[in-house]
Amino acid sequence: MNSFYMMIALILLVTMLLGLVRVMRGPSRVDRMLAAQLLGTSSVGILLLLALAFEQSALRDVALVFALLAAVSGLAFVRVWAAGVLAK
């Protein structure tokens, strides 16, 4: 079972890498930030799988913090943009 969890975590890691391509290319800031949102969600999944594979329950708390921070980063991005600090 452990190797299965790690294999799935590896697949999710590959999807994160592919998401980074969109962060690099994305024409607008919205695209980049959306791809970062994708990275946040898949990192939560990876952490939960690794918590099972390595039997480290602390990783679940890390996943909880990641889920919180994804919301904060997106909200801060939109607020700062709406305030007119960033150019288009």
Place this chain on the structure above:
Amino acid sequence: MTMLFHALIDALNWVWISQFLSVLFISVGAVFFVAGTVGVLRFDSALNRLHALTKADNLGLGFVILGVMLQADSWALVLKYVMIWGLVLVSAAVVSHLMGQRAYQLEQQDADEQDARKQDAPTSSADSIASTEQGDKAC
């Protein structure tokens, strides 16, 4: 003695079934993650990408959490998993709505600018904007 034996068999079956279901759910979750990423890479407008990302991604995480939940050994752990998924869902809904608004505003602005440019005579500054827009479409 026979009752003990039957109880043991039942326990073994439950372990086997829960592991099978957990492998199934986690695999389905990984498939949804891959589909969401492919959508983010291949779709051509920001709103389409938003659509691909929010649905497939959160459903994938839901399946992974469902599979992981079957391996939990206490109800507190199940509650924590439910909390993580709920938090991700709520934050994704709020952030996606805000970003979708911004992406829509940007598209409207671009359309308005293009209309204005069609009516006016082309100038050198308008040419430079047009060249950047062609670069965007190539992506």
